Amino acid sequence: MNQKAFIFDLDGVIVDTAKYHFLAWQKLAQQLGIDFTPEHNEELKGVSRVRSLEIILALGNIAASQEDKEIWLKQKNDEYLSYLVTMDESEVLPGVLPVLDYLKQHQQKIVLGSASKNARPILEKAKVIDYFDAVVDGNDVTNAKPDPEVFLQGAKKVHFPNEKCIVFEDSVAGIQAANSAGMTSVGIGEENILHEAHFVFSDFTFIDLNFIQNLINK
Ligand code: BG6
Ligand code: MG
Numbered sequence: 001m002n003q004k005a006f007i008f009d010l011d012g013v014i015v016d017t018a019k020y021h022f023l024a025w026q027k028l029a030q031q032l033g034i035d036f037t038p039e040h041n042e043e044l045k046g047v048s049r050v051r052s053l054e055i056i057l058a059l060g061n062i063a064a065s066q067e068d069k070e071i072w073l074k075q076k077n078d079e080y081l082s083y084l085v086t087m088d089e090s091e092v093l094p095g096v097l098p099v100l101d102y103l104k105q106h107q108q109k110i111v112l113g114s115a116s117k118n119a120r121p122i123l124e125k126a127k128v129i130d131y132f133d134a135v136v137d138g139n140d141v142t143n144a145k146p147d148p149e150v151f152l153q154g155a156k157k158v159h160f161p162n163e164k165c166i167v168f169e170d171s172v173a174g175i176q177a178a179n180s181a182g183m184t185s186v187g188i189g190e191e192n193i194l195h196e197a198h199f200v201f202s203d204f205t206f207i208d209l210n211f212i213q214n215l216i217n218k
Contacts, residue, residue, distance in 0.1 A: 002216050005160040006103055007151055007178075009046065010114035010137075012170035013188050015091045015126050018045060020083040024076050025056060032072075034060030042193060046171030048115050048144035049073055081118070087125040095204025100131045102209050108216060109133045111154040113167065115144055134158050145173040148181035155181070166215050172196070184215065 012018030022041045029036035034056060044052045053073055057064055064072075103110055112119060112135040119137035123129040134157035136150050143149040155165050167178035170188045175197045178185035186201070187194030194200050201207050 001107065003108060003160075003164075004216055004218075005109040005111055005155060005158050005165045006215075007111040007113045007154045007165055007167045007183070009167070009169045009171065009174050010112060010116055010119050010122060012045060013168050014093065014096055014112075014128060015087075015122060016093050017084070017091065017122065018170065020080055023083065024079040025052065027079055028072055028076050029056055029060070032056075032060055032062060034062070042172065046115055046145045046169065046173035046177075048138060049077065049117065051144050077118075084118070084122065084125065087122070089127045092126050092128060093204060095207060097128075098209070099204055099207060099212060100128065102212055104131060106213075106216060109158040109160060111158055111165075112136060113150045113154045114138065115141070115150065145171065146176035146180070148177045151178055151181045151183060155183075169197070170194075184218075 008014055011021060022038065025041070025044060026036050036056060036059065040059060043055055047055070050073065053069060100110065110131050110133055112123065112132050114137045117138035120135060123132065134154060136153045136157065140153060141149045151165065151167055152162070155162050162182040165183040166186060167183050168186045168188055169175050169178060172193060175185045175187055175194055179196060185197040186199045187197030188201060188203060191200045
């Protein structure tokens with residue numbers, strides 16, 4: 001039987017939470033007098049919370065104490081979590097469930113590879129946690145994407161060699177991480193942003209199940 005490990009990023013791939021990260025960072029940036037645009041936000045996608053704050057502070061040329069940074073990190077996360085209080089399965093992005101169902105029916109491994117420390121409660125709220133054979137998240141890794149650590153750990157957890165892993169990612173950092181792990185990368189988003197990916201789709205509704213089957217057969 002052909003078997004592959006399909007590794008999914010979370011925010012902006014499985015669930016529509018990337019917009020909430022953006023809103024929460026934008027609120028903090030405004031408070032600090034920093035102009036923070038959707039273009040700047042692309043640099044934050046897939047990047048850890050701590051690293052994201054550093055990028056924003058650098059944008060505003062702000063040198064902050066460790067104490068201030070801790071306060072702002074908590075503030076951002078509290079704001080982000082406030083958007084998730086009422087979260088349910090309606091936040092699962094269109095086209096994702098048919099792909100997960102197909103993979104399950106065809107005995108493929110399904111793994112989460114996310115930088116988020118909030119990944120598990122989000123998977124539970126979105127009612128998709130049972131699909132996953134393994135979860136690697138921001139609590140498990142020391143090196144953030146574009147370092148491949150999160151995906152390497154995921155492959156290890158399901159005992160698959162890297163070349164038999166396929167990664168779905170909406171961030172440039174995540175595509176770079178997948179590529180440097182020697183995995184197949186599938187970008188979810190804009191072609192001009194994710195041009196380093198092996199394949200790019202605007203969203204999961206554009207992914208034909210024949211495409212998935214070809215990845216399984218490869
Ligand atoms: C990634 C997001 O999945 O997780 C980033 O793309 C986010 O925007 C990162 O900063 C860390 O998430 P969290 O939930 O631990 O703050
Ligand atoms: Mg993402």
